[in-house]
Amino acid sequence: MAPRVTQQRIAELAGVSQTTVSLVLNGKEDSARIPEATRQRVLDVINETTYVADPAARRLAGQANNLVGIFTYEHAFPSETSDFYTPLLTGIESAAEQLGVDLLMFTSAPVVDGRRKILHERSRLRLADGCLLLGREMDADELQQLSESGYPFVTVGRRDGENIRWVGLDYKSASADLASRIIEAGHRRAVYVHLSLNAESSRDRADGLIERLSSSDVAVETAQLKDVSVEQVLDLVVSAGATVLVVEDPTEAETLHAALRAKGIAVPSQLSMVVLGERSRPQDQAIDFTRLSAPRIALGAAAMALLHETLNGVDEAEEGLPEQQLLPCALIDGSTLAQATAR
Amino acid sequence: MAPRVTQQRIAELAGVSQTTVSLVLNGKEDSARIPEATRQRVLDVINETTYVADPAARRLAGQANNLVGIFTYEHAFPSETSDFYTPLLTGIESAAEQLGVDLLMFTSAPVVDGRRKILHERSRLRLADGCLLLGREMDADELQQLSESGYPFVTVGRRDGENIRWVGLDYKSASADLASRIIEAGHRRAVYVHLSLNAESSRDRADGLIERLSSSDVAVETAQLKDVSVEQVLDLVVSAGATVLVVEDPTEAETLHAALRAKGIAVPSQLSMVVLGERSRPQDQAIDFTRLSAPRIALGAAAMALLHETLNGVDEAEEGLPEQQLLPCALIDGSTLAQATAR
DNA sequence: CTGAAAGCGCTTACAG
DNA sequence: CTGAAAGCGCTTACAG
Numbered sequence: 203m204a205p206r207v208t209q210q211r212i213a214e215l216a217g218v219s220q221t222t223v224s225l226v227l228n229g230k231e232d233s234a235r236i237p238e239a240t241r242q243r244v245l246d247v248i249n250e251t252t253y254v255a256d257p258a259a260r261r262l263a264g265q266a267n268n269l270v271g272i273f274t275y276e277h278a279f280p281s282e283t284s285d286f287y288t289p290l291l292t293g294i295e296s297a298a299e300q301l302g303v304d305l306l307m308f309t310s311a312p313v314v315d316g317r318r319k320i321l322h323e324r325s326r327l328r329l330a331d332g333c334l335l336l337g338r339e340m341d342a343d344e345l346q347q348l349s350e351s352g353y354p355f356v357t358v359g360r361r362d363g364e365n366i367r368w369v370g371l372d373y374k375s376a377s378a379d380l381a382s383r384i385i386e387a388g389h390r391r392a393v394y395v396h397l398s399l400n401a402e403s404s405r406d407r408a409d410g411l412i413e414r415l416s417s418s419d420v421a422v423e424t425a426q427l428k429d430v431s432v433e434q435v436l437d438l439v440v441s442a443g444a445t446v447l448v449v450e451d452p453t454e455a456e457t458l459h460a461a462l463r464a465k466g467i468a469v470p471s472q473l474s475m476v477v478l479g480e481r482s483r484p485q486d487q488a489i490d491f492t493r494l495s496a497p498r499i500a501l502g503a504a505a506m507a508l509l510h511e512t513l514n515g516v517d518e519a520e521e522g523l524p525e526q527q528l529l530p531c532a533l534i535d536g537s538t539l540a541q542a543t544a545r
Numbered sequence: 546m547a548p549r550v551t552q553q554r555i556a557e558l559a560g561v562s563q564t565t566v567s568l569v570l571n572g573k574e575d576s577a578r579i580p581e582a583t584r585q586r587v588l589d590v591i592n593e594t595t596y597v598a599d600p601a602a603r604r605l606a607g608q609a610n611n612l613v614g615i616f617t618y619e620h621a622f623p624s625e626t627s628d629f630y631t632p633l634l635t636g637i638e639s640a641a642e643q644l645g646v647d648l649l650m651f652t653s654a655p656v657v658d659g660r661r662k663i664l665h666e667r668s669r670l671r672l673a674d675g676c677l678l679l680g681r682e683m684d685a686d687e688l689q690q691l692s693e694s695g696y697p698f699v700t701v702g703r704r705d706g707e708n709i710r711w712v713g714l715d716y717k718s719a720s721a722d723l724a725s726r727i728i729e730a731g732h733r734r735a736v737y738v739h740l741s742l743n744a745e746s747s748r749d750r751a752d753g754l755i756e757r758l759s760s761s762d763v764a765v766e767t768a769q770l771k772d773v774s775v776e777q778v779l780d781l782v783v784s785a786g787a788t789v790l791v792v793e794d795p796t797e798a799e800t801l802h803a804a805l806r807a808k809g810i811a812v813p814s815q816l817s818m819v820v821l822g823e824r825s826r827p828q829d830q831a832i833d834f835t836r837l838s839a840p841r842i843a844l845g846a847a848a849m850a851l852l853h854e855t856l857n858g859v860d861e862a863e864e865g866l867p868e869q870q871l872l873p874c875a876l877i878d879g880s881t882l883a884q885a886t887a888r
Numbered sequence: 889c890t891g892a893a894a895g896c897g898c899t900t901a902c903a904g
Numbered sequence: 905c906t907g908a909a910a911g912c913g914c915t916t917a918c919a920g
Binding site for chain 2: 258
């Protein structure tokens with residue numbers, strides 16, 4: 203392998219000192235004013251050699267190196283999770299491009315039980331200036347520890363816990379609004395199929411939905427597909443006398459919709475369905491559910507912007523971003539919520 | 546921000562020198578043998594403080610960077626291109642994880658006319674040990690220049706040009722094999738709808754298909770949907786008297802299939818269809834085309850492995866990987882290729 | 889067995 | 905205007 207090009211080498215080629223090269227690269231306008239001729243000579247050599255300052259050395263010497271880490275608790279790219287991560291990464295990528303930062307994906311973090319550990323013996327988090335944390339569920343202790351270490355990070359999604367910067371989605375309000383529509387349509391009994399409530403995003407949805415429904419005395423039975431079968435969910439719908447089935451996860455919603463069809467139960471004429479999320483690619487939206495639509499691309503971009511501000515300070519003209527921010531979700535009418543009818 | 550915990554600090558707490566701490570952390574068994582008692586005392590302090598060695602400093606002191614760059618010519622994550630990049634990134638990610646390297650996505654490269662330039666003024670390519678290049682079409686000059694600079698890189702996909710390391714897919718053989726099936730089914734006239742032939746992958750498919758068909762005197766008319774409308778393609782099929790429509794891109798194939806259905810032309814009873822690719826997610830495979838299936842996840846992983854070997858040398862026990870390698874594609878029978886019938 | 893010291897490639901006061 | 909030098913937190917010969 204060719205020996206690494208260093209500032210020292212650039213300096214020799216340009217006939218200046220290593221300090222001058224560094225100054226040309228990072229020179230604040232006010233500090234040392236290098237004559238245009240010298241400056242140009244150095245820049246020419248740099249271009250010829252495609253030299254780039256060693257990020258590790260820069261960092262050690264106390265510089266930000268425009269490297270933002272991305273830590274995903276699960277594999278980021280497999281298709282099973284791509285619905286979750288892809289839109290977030292889309293937003294992050296476009297914001298990163300605009301801000302001129304590169305993205306460091308921490309793929310080397312060991313995966314234990316299908317999840318990555320942030321803080322492990324060989325954690326390389328500090329190679330990046332700061333880090334974006336993505337995942338449905340995060341370990342609160344680990345987050346707290348990271349926060350106390352002073353390492354700058356922003357989580358994508360609301361998190362419980364003190365002093366953590368995040369940008370999340372206002373699932374609670376949107377779920378409550380959907381509950382209102384259910385109430386207005388005259389439904390009195392509902393079944394709610396949700397994911398693990400270990401995730402803040404799932405708790406927020408459950409809270410918003412159930413609080414609102416309960417306040418109007420709508421009865422809600424809940425279940426997790428992790429624990430019970432599709433069959434059992436349908437049985438629950440029948441035994442509870444529910445006229446509306448609310449489902450958190452859009453993929454599970456499609457599974458349930460197919461099962462209902464197979465059983466000859468028509469949606470929404472015999473049973474209404476409301477979904478608290480949607481598939482990430484419009485063309486994959488098989489059924490036009492009455493649902494909430496989360497701005498996940500915007501979420502990724504907003505998280506990136508907040509981290510960038512945390513690292514580089516507030517832009518002069520701008521106001522500072524809030525350290526914790528909830529983005530509103532849209533409601534999609536869809537065609538699966540009908541007036542309640544006696545069953 | 547809390548002051549960073551350093552080896553110096555650990556050393557003070559454990560009552561040893563900084564060197565000893567370092568030795569405890571990285572000590573090769575054979576070099577310095579530290580007594581178990583000292584060792585344990587140091588480890589205890591490290592555990593209490595959750596100390597992690599600064600990777601930047603480690604790197605500077607001569608430890609491997611373990612950073613592999615990913616350069617995509619277009620945005621990597623938007624859903625329009627996700628079918629293309631996602632499976633590749635899946636393979637890259639899992640290989641990276643296994644090899645213990647992190648991934649540096651060059652999102653800061655300026656996008657000009659929807660494509661990124663590799664070599665620009667502030668190229669940060671050298672942040673990474675080496676780089677994987679992804680994209681349907683690449684600028685041959687740019688590639689050559691990069692190659693001459695001595696920077697280690699591997700392209701995902703076969704490339705024309707000297708001395709370039711790549712892992713590609715054997716589209717040519719697979720397309721020829723599909724052509725053989727078309728011939729065996731008795732077809733004498735075909736229409737081929739392809740993408741821009743600027744890409745090696747498209748040229749390989751066209752070559753394999755057309756050479757084989759021509760060798761059996763099967764007539765082939767070609768068209769690009771970029772240039773002509775769906776309507777015009779259907780007209781071409783009719784005017785050419787084709788009994789089989791071959792399509793390179795699976796998404797375009799679906800569009801054409803829908804147009805045929807709308808026109809009342811049944812596939813395959815009235816017109817056979819063969820596709821030289823497939824959607825990346827099985828569940829998105831709307832129609833069971835007779836097609837070729839490219840191992841794109843394996844492709845990503847193989848490219849990563851080749852780059853890693855380029856950077857770190859050949860593993861002792863192993864044989865070296867070839868610098869240029871074509872992976873075989875599978876043929877899927879599907880249900881859209883039938884015996885030719887007079888029209 | 890253990891520590892002082894050089895050096896990795898940078899940035900940034902500080903002197904000329 | 906320009907460069908010598910200290911220092912960032914490590915690893916690793918090299919001396920005790």
